[in-house]
Amino acid sequence: MLAGVLLPLAQGGDGFIRDPAEAGTSCVAENDTVCIGWAVQNMDRWITPTLEHLLLVGVSVAAGFALAFGLALISHGRRFLVPTFIGLTGVIYTIPSIALFLILLPISGRGTLTALIALSLYNLQIIYRNLVVGLANVPEATKDAGRGMGMTNRQLLWRVELPLAVPEIVAGLRIATVSTVAIATLATFAGAGGLGQVILDQGFQRDVFKTAIVVGSFLAVAMAIAFDVLYVVGQRLAVPWRQVKPLL
């Protein structure tokens, strides 16, 4: 029934040179911890998976934010909806990513779209929760001042409440981005490539190949750290007067 949708998980080499004779050093044949030579020789082949990974993270965080923002607008001023939304997004968050990828396969097909849907749904909970807390942290007196100036509820939201909630919102995005970088290594099970595909295909094809595993994992962790630093620096520059602790 699903033939053509679910291909075998192993997807072949993507041009990585694995033949020891071609690789030109004994390192690959002996499977040393890290074959720098091999990693450099195959540098071009790392670029596509890394870009795929970046794309998965960037698009899914943006989509997750858009959705969470919509939910936050709906539940703003309708407080009774907040627990419902937190509960619903929480249920999605509970489903292991690898399972969600595979459950979506028959529905949205094999490939990047499925991975993006799953990753975006994962981001919902974290981003939404921080949005709600950010809005709730705006002091009542500040809102009163806005009302006193004759602002409508709409103006109050866009000109007072949302700008004041920026630190919490950014904190939520930070957590969402860092965890998505890690989770996206499993997007290879949805056929969406990324660094996980190199770890799985190169690292476990034939025998265990240490270099592919080490370099692939290193790139994923380095990407997560890079995003984290980017957020910290960005936040310091944008709102230097306030640091917030994010909701986990």
Next chain:
Amino acid sequence: MTPPVGDIFGSFQGAIEFIFEPRDAIGLRGEVGGIDHVSGFLWTHVWISALALAVAVIVAMPLGVYLGHRGRGELLAVSLGNAGRAIPELGLIAIMVAFVGVGVTNVTIALMILGVPPILTNSFVGMRQVDRDAVEAARGMGMSEFEVIRRVELPLAVPTIMSGVRTAAIAIIATATIAPLATVETLGEYIINNANYGDDGLLAGAILVALLALAAELLLAALQKALTPRGLELQRKPAGATA
């Protein structure tokens, strides 16, 4: 590219059939699927996850509670929590296989490593969040430090600590799915070594893992409710734990 609704329905029907009725394996002799076959993998998945979670709790909770009580090591507790989120699950298991080895012990250690950061961070934060006045009042009543922890701080920190345990449990159950890469046959067997099980097995494995995670979440939520002091529950905000 989206397949018609009938195909989608058929896929899930096939997966459900796989769970309940044995069928011939693809490419090798014998039968796969059916309740007995599935429950073997399910049981491995459950006990290895429970074991890893238990070890993670034993390692991380006392440390987090102690550090939180003393108000020390905030940098350690919080950065470890942040770092934990950046660990790629697949990379962790792969590195374990490549450098430490395969098998139950190594997988349990890898899963435990994933469970420690959220529990440590939340235990620390939960203890720190306790109202200082309440702690002072307890000291004023002549409680020893141990009593302050056990009778005042811990009960008040339960929601936050348990939220960390739930996060850890979900991460562990999710990652146990790729344990077959390290030769531990959890429910992920249907996914990782899919060749013998086909598309129905793949989807069946995914559905079972999802149900298991939801069941664990419900169980731990019930435990959290039972452990939370009633007075705290009444005044609690609707949102989950904070950290």
